[in-house]
Amino acid sequence: MNRFISIHPDRCIGCGTCRAACSEGHIARGLQGEPRLSLVQTRGISAAVTCHHCEGAPCLEVCPVAAITREDGMVHVNEQHCVGCKLCAVVCPFGAIHPAGTSIAGVAGTSVNTPTYPKRLDPILRYDIGVYTCAVKCDLCSGDPRCVAACPTAALEYVKEDEIAGSIKDRRIEAALAAGDVQESIAEIRRSR
């Protein structure tokens, strides 16, 4: 069964701590510093959006170099094997995988960042001179997601097999109890008539 991060929008305060923790966690493991969660804020909703680790993952299906694999219920990108073709980004229904690379600004001789495109350009279409891109997405931080631990309001939850089983069972019990309440109120209405 797949594992993933689930989101409670009512708890989200839009602080972006998940993104900072994500970035730092990946840099510490020698991976791209690009945050793997995005923060979506509309008039009604604030929520982090990230990879669902789909069972029928389209990104995994289209990868031409097998850089994307399934490992223990989680969809994983090998950033070293990725060739930066961006097919995965095109097919992902959640916008949860996109290309990123390390800027060469700061490297000797190219100390100034010189943008060559407007920043509103879609990440899939961006191109920086000398920057080799690879696909980045949530990898659940090898089973210890940094974003979940960092969230100040517990708006993010790491969902694993055993927890899902428990919650489904609980929800069925709740449903049965609620049905009992409904029966009770129907009985009451009948009595009152």
Next chain:
Amino acid sequence: MSVSIPSLEDAKCIFLFGYNPSASHPIVSRRIVRAKEKGAKIIVADPRVIETARIADIYMQINNGCNIAFLNAFANAIVTENLHDKEFIAEHTNGFDEWWETIKDYTPESVQHITGIDPETMREAARMYATAESAVLGWGMGVAQQKQNVLTVHTLAAIACITHQIGKPNAGLAPVRGQNNVQGSCDMGMLPNFFPGYQKVTDPAMREKFAKAWGVPVEKLSDHEGYKLTDVGHNAEEGKVHAFYNFGEDPLQTEPDAQDLKRQLQGLDLLICQDIFMTQTCMIADVIFPGTSWGEHDGVFSASDRTFQRFTAAVPPKGECKHDWQIFSELSTRMGYPMHYEDTQEIWDEMRSLCPTFYGATYEKMAGVGHAQWPIPTIEHPGTPIMYLGGKFTTPDNRANLMAHDWEPPTELPDEEYPLILCTVREVGHYSCRSMTGNCRALSLLAEEPGEIHIHPDDAKARGIYDGELVRAFSRRGEAMSRAVVDERINKGTVYMTYQWWIGKCNNLTLHAVDPRSHTPEDKFSACQVEAIEDQVWAEQHMQELYTQLKNDLADLASAQDVEPTSQRQPQETRESVIV
């Protein structure tokens, strides 16, 4: 604030007015989320759909600049529905009838064109607040940085008093501070009218007490109120202020009409800056004292809810840096008043002995993760999480004085030339002037220059502006480049900028208008215009060039400090030649 921050979780109703805790104080925001989960009713009145508005039971998207009109109508709704606590008003307040004389004209219907709020919704909110078992009324810079700020606070306090939502557990007023330890600065007398502990400089007995403790003739202590920060610029220009000792502050970033202020500060005879990083204000200083950062010194912070918390140094200062209190002591000694302290505890104990309200807040009580919440007059006193319990106020007759005021429109209204209302706000990822958080890798990754200008979809469309594009924002004072965020959470006709960006400096645009009492600038309301930039690639490059240039200038000036403290310093170019 009259309540304590943890008690927010146990309030049965929280009413936020002009305060966005998710951006300014995420830790307070977390407590509001928990309160909601514990069943509290949440009311939000704010011109933006802030995060708390999404979980509010009643959200009112008020028009910008309507504060007193809204609150008077809210108070009117409470009284006309007979929801005020007559017994509490009679026993613990003064001036209700006079107060009502002003409030009675402000029906929710009569001010709907100013507030933008449906009268029935306002009445429902008034019922929810007034009838709650315990309610906290919280406000922030949406009240403080407005033309009628102090008057709005009077009105808010009156609303809590007439409904008896003050003076009982988990109920009261929760005004928050705009910066970390602003409460501490005020507590310690960093105000032009008070000695430490809110003891008036105009009170001869207080001057006598402090003169005796400090061993100086009483006439050496000023007997009149001094200038406020927002007065420094024009007073310098008028020749009333000749020297400015600025520490831990970057006014050229954070104060309104920054370009004019820069010109004024450059006219000073002496500008001293004490900071931990090179800032734009340090750049024009005559003398820079390098201070220490939070990890390098000991001290006590006061939270917004009057809680003293002690913190200790993790590492010793580097290079030439010294603790603020050491710099002050050495400067004082050289100016002819020998000042010497062994450590911060000695300073703290002297302060306690002179401030009756803080006397019980000993270092021992604050050891480890301990804390002390003032008023704490004796060593045995447990501290005061909730003030005014039983309706006992700190006025001479222990009764609250109800005050009401008429609404006035903001100073600079939008017009044809500058049709948009500019409101400057906080950003969760960066603190204040950004001199500290701008040096943090993870935080710069989340938000970078030139910052953002939030614009309503209709206003963006009318100007041909797309989400994520660089735009030019300008006012009668100046201009800045910023990145547009098309935002459906804000009122049409308004734009929002955060105030820590160097290239996207909103304070180039803001108006220097202050209220007559607190001299707080009207940062929440000024008129501006925004226009699209045709060549986005040019704009991106130009922005990077400006940013790189400024960073290099700051680094060049700071490099003077790149010497071993023991080695002999080489003669260097004067500051002026470096700037030129």
